[in-house]
Amino acid sequence: MEDENLLNENLLHPNESSPEETQVTTVSKSKWTILVLAMILLLVYLTFGVCTYSFFRDQFSGTETNLFVDAFYFSIVTFSTVGYGDIVPSTSTTKILTIVLVSTGVVFLDYLLNRVVSHVLSLQENAILDRINKTRNRAIRDHIAEDGKIRLKWKLCLAFCAVGLCVGSGALFLHVFERLDWLDSVYLSVISVTTVGYGDKTFKTVEGRGFAVFWLLLSTIAMATLFLYLAEMRIDRTTVMKLPPSESEFIVFKLRESGRISEDDIKQIVREFENLEEVPSSGS
Numbered sequence: 669m670e671d672e673n674l675l676n677e678n679l680l681h682p683n684e685s686s687p688e689e690t691q692v693t694t695v696s697k698s699k700w701t702i703l704v705l706a707m708i709l710l711l712v713y714l715t716f717g718v719c720t721y722s723f724f725r726d727q728f729s730g731t732e733t734n735l736f737v738d739a740f741y742f743s744i745v746t747f748s749t750v751g752y753g754d755i756v757p758s759t760s761t762t763k764i765l766t767i768v769l770v771s772t773g774v775v776f777l778d779y780l781l782n783r784v785v786s787h788v789l790s791l792q793e794n795a796i797l798d799r800i801n802k803t804r805n806r807a808i809r810d811h812i813a814e815d816g817k818i819r820l821k822w823k824l825c826l827a828f829c830a831v832g833l834c835v836g837s838g839a840l841f842l843h844v845f846e847r848l849d850w851l852d853s854v855y856l857s858v859i860s861v862t863t864v865g866y867g868d869k870t871f872k873t874v875e876g877r878g879f880a881v882f883w884l885l886l887s888t889i890a891m892a893t894l895f896l897y898l899a900e901m902r903i904d905r906t907t908v909m910k911l912p913p914s915e916s917e918f919i920v921f922k923l924r925e926s927g928r929i930s931e932d933d934i935k936q937i938v939r940e941f942e943n944l945e946e947v948p949s950s951g952s
Contacts, residue, residue: 717743730755753867
């Protein structure tokens with residue numbers, strides 16, 4: 669009888685989902701909508717920058733390679749706030765257009781870093797957590813993750829690795845294709861990734877500027893991620909310092925301080941509590 673009722677319920681409501689599933693689906697669609705919108709805005713911004721440079725090429729001064737590569741290169745260098753100075757506006761018209769390009773770029777960069785970076789980090793964290801949850805070593809899981817999230821120190825390590833990868837790949841490319849020595853390659857890579865851009869060393873070849881179009885964009889996101897985690901770490905430390913300990917934390921601290929309880933005893937109690945949570949409650 670119960671099977672028949674279940675079958676009838678499925679026939680009457682074949683696609684009905686739980687509120688939790690509906691909420692997750694809505695959030696997922698919202699995140700992808702934000703990502704698509706950001707890509708569209710980036711495309712519009714780059715189109716404006718490319719058209720500005722292409723239509724008024726004779727009103728810009730600097731080193732030329734290829735028209736379209738230089739146009740994209742100028743747009744990305746402006747957008748990422750690097751500003752090497754190897755391509756600059758030289759007339760009133762191009763200066764006004766560059767002001768518009770810079771102003772809109774700053775606003776869009778803020779949107780990109782706040783929305784898109786958060787979405788990318790969420791995807792990255794979920795992928796790592798899936799890999800961690802598959803391991804059978806509980807000690808490793810507890811060391812890397814806590815409360816269903818990756819510990820902040822590991823996020824910082826990943827962010828530093830991403831920035832280091834950007835610096836390393838940029839230096840290698842500059843050494844091979846721009847024919848710079850290793851010191852200048854690392855130097856230009858570092859000042860580019862950190863968006864300093866002094867301008868004494870720049871990309872001068874078609875291959876170099878084509879690489880810079882994608883590399884500078886990724887490097888900007890990597891640096892923004894690092895700064896985000898560093899700020900989060902400082903906030904967490906400040907919060908921990910200001911919050912008073914709870915009653916249970918104070919009791920555990922005093923018992924440990926007096927030597928009446930050891931670290932192993934605490935771990936054993938925690939394990940017993942976790943096992944207690946896993947025991948299903950009996951129905952009345």
